[in-house]
Amino acid sequence: MGRAPCCDKLAVKKGPWSPEEDAVLKSYIEKHGTGNNWISLPQRIGIKRCGKSCRLRWLNYLRPNLKHGGFTDEEDYIICSLYITIGSRWSIIASQLPGRTDNDIKNYWNTRLKKKLWSKQGKAFHQQLNVKFEHGTTSNMSSSPNQNQILVFQDENTKSNQPLYNQVVDPTITSFAMEEQSMIKNPILETFSFEPNKVWLDIDHDAAASAYHHHSSPSLNCLTTSSSSIGTNSSTQMSNFTLNNNDYGDQEMFFMAGFENLQAELFNGIINNNTQEIGFRGTEMLNNNYLDHDISSFIDYPLYNNE
DNA sequence: AACCGACTCAACCGCCTGCCT
């Protein structure tokens, strides 16, 4: 037996709200509030609507200080960063954007932003990403267990190798990532920042070292056998990767395996947009273990064990 | 002018969570 409906489906009106209904709802809530009971609210104000419908109408359209349309570049950036970090948690993303609703952001992402990312503008962005693994940029992990690891996309235009950890982390994103760490599937990936020309990731070195230790010599197989949709879907594309198959390369591959919470569509978008090789360069950030928490217990990677 | 496909976005559906009794 299914769940009882919240209202009599036959007795309530559906479809677009009329200006009169809007006026009644808005006026009532502004004077009396919702009374902490949306279900009974329609009866109280005398409109034939489902309580949930009233709630949605108020939250998404009628409540004050809402912004509609016209997303700024900064908002795009925040949405992209958070989507990549936590996925389609629209309400959480909306909480970082005052005046925006989860519904608005969801629609915007699904209809425009996602495409924008892979549009020509996006391609131009991706063309700036060189994706080869560079060895020698990481230290021996066991000798530096308390350091964070940063993976960056190398800027192909400038061929710049300078570490990107001088970039200022958006404090919103950083604190958000810390607060929401329990919700982030992959503890290694602590922050992900998206900028027009750069994508960079902040990696918890403790977690990385620990996981690496438990999954010796991860290789390409660890990706293709991962339950991650990224690993699965991108497996046929792996030849696009330029690998330095040495110890450091293995470490880099481990980090690759840690990208489970990058959304498949983003990752595959990069890959299937063809041509751009994807890669990551590890650099080291010294004495900046600012995340300062023990997350090793969260580690549970479905990695292929070569042993 | 008419048709048609693509796009947008408000609204709905149904599941999940957490609170209350």
Place this chain on the structure above:
DNA sequence: TAGGCAGGCGGTTGAGTCGGT
């Protein structure tokens, strides 16, 4: 502790609009 309920949420739908032919 368990069950019921409302709120919250993400996925999906479909009517309206737009642009191309």
